[in-house]
Amino acid sequence: MSRDEVDRALARLASEYEAIESSLLALQDHAGRRLLEGADLTGLTRDRWTFAEQAISLLWVHFDAYTEALAEARAVRARRNRPSVTDLAELTELLSGSGVTVAGGRVPDGARALTGPARLTEQVSLQDLVDRMNGWYAQALEVVTAADAVWSALPARIDLLTAEVRRVRSLAGSVGVRPGEHPAGDDLERIVDEVAALRDRVVADPLAFWSTDASTTSGGSRPGRPDTAGYDxxxxxxxxxRREVEAVLRVRDEADERLYRVHDVLARADATLAEARGARGEVLAKIAAVEVPAVSGPATGLRERVALAVTYRRAAQWQRLSPLLDALEQGVDEELARARESLTAVTEPLAVRAELRGRLDAYKAKAARLGLAEDPELLERHDIARRLLWSAPCDLRAAGQAVRRYQESVAEALAPTPVRNANQNHWGRT
Structure with missing residues (x-):
C-alpha cells in the first residue's frame, strides 16, 4: 500500500470505529437487553437470547481486537512522516491482511448450532472482523428490539384487559352470571385463565409473539411486529x-316494567276473550242458521309461566328471568292477537247484520231523495227486509236476499222508461 492508501484506510477505519463503538454502546444500554438479562426466559426467547448473549460478548472481544489493531496501525504510521518500505509492508499486513489476532469461540451465523472445533486464537483481516461483527450485531439487535417491542406492546394491553375482565366478572356476579349457572359465566372463567396464561407467556417468551416479514431474506435484522392475535x-x-352480562343487567333494570306489561297484555287478552264469549251468546240468540266458533278459555300455561317469572324476579335470578321474559312477551302478544281474532270471528254475523241494516237505510234515503218514498213496490220490499233484519233470531241469508231485492227495485225504479209518468221526469237518473 502507498502512503496515501494507508492514510485513506486509517481514516476509513477511524470512522468505522466510531460507528461501531456508538452502536455497541447503544446495544449495551438498550432497555430490551437489560430486561432480557434479568428475565426468567423460556422457549424460543431463551434459545435466541442464549445465542445473542454470546454474540454480544464476542462483539466486545472483537471490538477490543479491532481497537488494538487500529491503535497498532496508527502507531506504526506515526513513526515517520514518510513511512519506510518496511513500515508500509507492516501497515499493509495490519490494514488489509490477516494481521488481527482474536480469541477463538465463534458465534455461528444463522441457525447453525453452537458446535464446531474450538480454537484458542485465529487470524482475520480487519474487513473480515467488521463483517463478522456486523452479522452478529444485526442478529443480537433483532432479538433485543423484538423482545422490547413485544414487551412494550402486549403486557400493558393485557393488564388493561385483565382489569376489564375483573370489572365484567364483578358485574356478572352481581346479576348471577356465574360458572355452572350461566354459559357466559363459564366463558368468563375461561377468559380469566387464558388472559393470565397469555401474560405469563408474553413475559417469559416474548419472541413467540414476534411476527417477522416472511418476504425478507435471512441474514441481518428482519422487520416485524408484535403478534396480537391471541390478545385480540x-x-x-x-x-x-360483556354484552351478555349487560343484557342481563338490562333485564334487572327493566324487569318490573316488562312484567307489568306482560300482566297488562294478558289481562287485555282475557278481557277480549270474555267479550268474545259474551258476544257468542248474543249471536246465538239474535242470529239464526249460522255457525258461531267456540271461544277458548284463558291461557293457563301463560299464567303459570308469569308466576314463575315473578318468582325469578323476587329471587333476583336475572339470568333465568331474561329468556323467560322474552318468551312471555312474545306469548302474551300472540295470545292477545288470538283473542282479537276470536272476537272478530264470533261477532262477524252481527257485523254482517249491521252492514245490511246500514245498506237498507241508505237505499231508503236514496229512494226518498229521488221521490220514490211512496212507491208501493218499494215500500213492500223495504218492510220485508226490515222485518227480517230487526227480528230475533235474524235469518241473515233471507235478510241479505231481501236487501238485495230492495236494492234492485230501487235501481229499476231509477232506470229511464217511456212508460213512467212524465211528471216524475226520471230520464237519465241513476
Whole structure:
C-alpha cells in the first residue's frame, strides 16, 4: 500500500470505529437487553437470547481486537512522516491482511448450532472482523428490539384487559352470571385463565409473539411486529360476554316494567276473550242458521309461566328471568292477537247484520231523495227486509236476499222508461 492508501484506510477505519463503538454502546444500554438479562426466559426467547448473549460478548472481544489493531496501525504510521518500505509492508499486513489476532469461540451465523472445533486464537483481516461483527450485531439487535417491542406492546394491553375482565366478572356476579349457572359465566372463567396464561407467556417468551416479514431474506435484522392475535381473540370474546352480562343487567333494570306489561297484555287478552264469549251468546240468540266458533278459555300455561317469572324476579335470578321474559312477551302478544281474532270471528254475523241494516237505510234515503218514498213496490220490499233484519233470531241469508231485492227495485225504479209518468221526469237518473 502507498502512503496515501494507508492514510485513506486509517481514516476509513477511524470512522468505522466510531460507528461501531456508538452502536455497541447503544446495544449495551438498550432497555430490551437489560430486561432480557434479568428475565426468567423460556422457549424460543431463551434459545435466541442464549445465542445473542454470546454474540454480544464476542462483539466486545472483537471490538477490543479491532481497537488494538487500529491503535497498532496508527502507531506504526506515526513513526515517520514518510513511512519506510518496511513500515508500509507492516501497515499493509495490519490494514488489509490477516494481521488481527482474536480469541477463538465463534458465534455461528444463522441457525447453525453452537458446535464446531474450538480454537484458542485465529487470524482475520480487519474487513473480515467488521463483517463478522456486523452479522452478529444485526442478529443480537433483532432479538433485543423484538423482545422490547413485544414487551412494550402486549403486557400493558393485557393488564388493561385483565382489569376489564375483573370489572365484567364483578358485574356478572352481581346479576348471577356465574360458572355452572350461566354459559357466559363459564366463558368468563375461561377468559380469566387464558388472559393470565397469555401474560405469563408474553413475559417469559416474548419472541413467540414476534411476527417477522416472511418476504425478507435471512441474514441481518428482519422487520416485524408484535403478534396480537391471541390478545385480540380474548378481547373479542370478553366483549361478547360483556354484552351478555349487560343484557342481563338490562333485564334487572327493566324487569318490573316488562312484567307489568306482560300482566297488562294478558289481562287485555282475557278481557277480549270474555267479550268474545259474551258476544257468542248474543249471536246465538239474535242470529239464526249460522255457525258461531267456540271461544277458548284463558291461557293457563301463560299464567303459570308469569308466576314463575315473578318468582325469578323476587329471587333476583336475572339470568333465568331474561329468556323467560322474552318468551312471555312474545306469548302474551300472540295470545292477545288470538283473542282479537276470536272476537272478530264470533261477532262477524252481527257485523254482517249491521252492514245490511246500514245498506237498507241508505237505499231508503236514496229512494226518498229521488221521490220514490211512496212507491208501493218499494215500500213492500223495504218492510220485508226490515222485518227480517230487526227480528230475533235474524235469518241473515233471507235478510241479505231481501236487501238485495230492495236494492234492485230501487235501481229499476231509477232506470229511464217511456212508460213512467212524465211528471216524475226520471230520464237519465241513476
Amino acid at each position: 381473540r380474548l378481547a373479542r370474546e370478553l366483549e361478547e360476554v
